[in-house]
Amino acid sequence: MNPARILIVDDERVVCTGCEKILGEAGYQVKSTLSATKALDILKEEPFDIMITDLKMPELSGMELLKIIREMYPEIMVIVITGYSTVETAVEAMKLGAFDYLPKPFTSEEVSAVVNRSLDKRHQEREAKILRQEREKNLQEVTGEMQRIKTIINSMASGVLVIDRANHIIMSNPAATNMLGTKDTQLVGKLLSHYIKEDKLRQLKYGSDDFHSSGISAISIEFAIEDGGASRFLRAQATPVKSGVGKMLGAVIVLEDITSLKEIDRRKTDFLEIVAHELRAPLAAIAQQLMVVRDGLAGEITEKQREIIGRVKERSDSLLNLTSNLLELSKIEEGRVALTKEHLDLNELLLKVLDLFSAQAEARGVSLQFKGEKELPLVDADLSQIEMVCINLLSNGIKYNREGGIVKVKTGAEGEWVKIEVSDTGVGITPEDLDRVFDKFYRVNSEETRKVVGSGIGLSLAKRIIEMHAGRIEARSTFGKGSTFTFFLPRKDGISARTEGIK
Numbered sequence: 001m002n003p004a005r006i007l008i009v010d011d012e013r014v015v016c017t018g019c020e021k022i023l024g025e026a027g028y029q030v031k032s033t034l035s036a037t038k039a040l041d042i043l044k045e046e047p048f049d050i051m052i053t054d055l056k057m058p059e060l061s062g063m064e065l066l067k068i069i070r071e072m073y074p075e076i077m078v079i080v081i082t083g084y085s086t087v088e089t090a091v092e093a094m095k096l097g098a099f100d101y102l103p104k105p106f107t108s109e110e111v112s113a114v115v116n117r118s119l120d121k122r123h124q125e126r127e128a129k130i131l132r133q134e135r136e137k138n139l140q141e142v143t144g145e146m147q148r149i150k151t152i153i154n155s156m157a158s159g160v161l162v163i164d165r166a167n168h169i170i171m172s173n174p175a176a177t178n179m180l181g182t183k184d185t186q187l188v189g190k191l192l193s194h195y196i197k198e199d200k201l202r203q204l205k206y207g208s209d210d211f212h213s214s215g216i217s218a219i220s221i222e223f224a225i226e227d228g229g230a231s232r233f234l235r236a237q238a239t240p241v242k243s244g245v246g247k248m249l250g251a252v253i254v255l256e257d258i259t260s261l262k263e264i265d266r267r268k269t270d271f272l273e274i275v276a277h278e279l280r281a282p283l284a285a286i287a288q289q290l291m292v293v294r295d296g297l298a299g300e301i302t303e304k305q306r307e308i309i310g311r312v313k314e315r316s317d318s319l320l321n322l323t324s325n326l327l328e329l330s331k332i333e334e335g336r337v338a339l340t341k342e343h344l345d346l347n348e349l350l351l352k353v354l355d356l357f358s359a360q361a362e363a364r365g366v367s368l369q370f371k372g373e374k375e376l377p378l379v380d381a382d383l384s385q386i387e388m389v390c391i392n393l394l395s396n397g398i399k400y401n402r403e404g405g406i407v408k409v410k411t412g413a414e415g416e417w418v419k420i421e422v423s424d425t426g427v428g429i430t431p432e433d434l435d436r437v438f439d440k441f442y443r444v445n446s447e448e449t450r451k452v453v454g455s456g457i458g459l460s461l462a463k464r465i466i467e468m469h470a471g472r473i474e475a476r477s478t479f480g481k482g483s484t485f486t487f488f489l490p491r492k493d494g495i496s497a498r499t500e501g502i503k
């Protein structure tokens with residue numbers, strides 16, 4: 001580090017030479033002058049860290065010199081020498097910005113001490129200044145960054161809402177306001193239930209609470225918004241926001257307008273409904289005629305012919321089943337299904353469905369297990385629809401299993417929900433396919449699934465049915481190891497009456 005530079009200004013030569021000697025020997029770079037005006041000339045030429053100046057000088061007094069220095073060279077530390085002046089003069093000089101004063105006569109130790117003090121002070125001030133500048137720079141950067149992010153979010157075509165744990169909106173963008181069809185200009189501070197119906201929201205809210213424990217990364221729901229007499233459809237995808245230590249803070253919801261997609265979907269459904277409807281009657285007639293032939297009512301047939309006709313009948317039954325599923329799905333999608341709700345005991349329903357599948361499971365070498373929660377809360381649901389969901393999930397668990405595999409059905413209560421879990425030890429689903437298994441007609445195209453007969457609508461139908469009941473369904477899987485399908489239905493107040501047969 002360069003030695004500090006010190007300028008001595010005093011009209012008494014002896015003071016100048018004395019100070020020059022003391023400070024020069026202490027390793028400083030020292031210069032001296034007998035007049036204040038000369039001092040100003042020197043300062044124009046070279047920089048100094050400290051100036052030690054007398055107060056009483058001809059031409060320009062030390063006090064005036066001090067004022068000029070504070071204005072022109074604020075970084076220089078000024079020490080005033082007070083000779084015959086009073087203490088008040090020293091105080092006045094300090095008020096004008098002098099760092100310290102040195103009463104005459106002074107010893108060499110006193111000069112060195114005051115210089116050291118002023119250098120320390122100067123160092124501290126410099127450090128503080130650097131810190132201040134850095135802080136200002138950081139603040140500017142943060143503000144700039146926040147502004148940039150805000151601009152990006154505000155120009156997004158998708159709606160963005162950020163909610164806290166209590167479902168208050170804490171941030172929104174103009175696209176979200178547009179999509180929600182609200183006249184409110186300010187969404188921040190409002191409850192999300194102002195804009196999304198309570199029953200739909202429950203699916204998201206449930207998700208928010210459950211994200212943490214279950215490790216779910218995002219939950220998606222679709223809902224309709226009435227906008228000036230016309231319906232628009234939105235898809236909301238909620239992703240949890242967690243603190244550094246994993247505590248749930250809220251969620252980010254991204255909204256997309258899917259009205260046009262829904263319209264295309266509706267036309268496809270209409271077409272499929274016509275096809276399914278037209279196929280149904282001839283298929284039923286074929287099945288009936290086949291029964292007549294198989295049972296020998298149209299004349300004697302050989303054992304081989306009976307076996308072949310049996311296989312044809314099986315295939316035509318599965319086609320008939322497909323048409324039923326298709327018709328059911330289109331009815332649901334068109335909103336033409338009126339649910340006949342009753343108080344259901346899901347333990348009882350599942351035991352019945354498991355019974356239905358026992359022969360099929362045995363034939364495939366798969367064992368069925370049931371673990372029902374005793375005193376399971378009842379649900380308010382449509383028996384035939386929920387039965388269809390359970391049939392689809394169990395049938396998949398067996399179909400996509402392996403010889404010696406297991407399908408486990410578990411029931412339980414979780415907060416305000418009844419939870420049904422169907423897990424298997426089958427072929428599993430890759431993460432990419434898992435995102436799509438609930439899509440209509442989606443089938444995994446792999447070596448192991450290709451040989452399994454299916455249409456790809458069972459799960460999409462199950463999802464629609466569960467959502468019609470204000471519940472939700474989700475899938476988890478480890479490829480090659482097995483899958484778990486879980487659905488949740490809102491609980492009723494009563495509890496399951498039947499506990500016998502529950503393991």
Ligand code: ADP
Binds near residue numbers: 392445449454457482
């Ligand atoms: P499908 O009639 O083809 O079984 P689904 O809608 O029930 O139609 O299922 C869609 C696809 O998801 C299936 O084709 C299959 O690839 C996959 N899938 C469904 N359930 C399981 C399961 N338990 N294990 C592995 N894959 C499954």
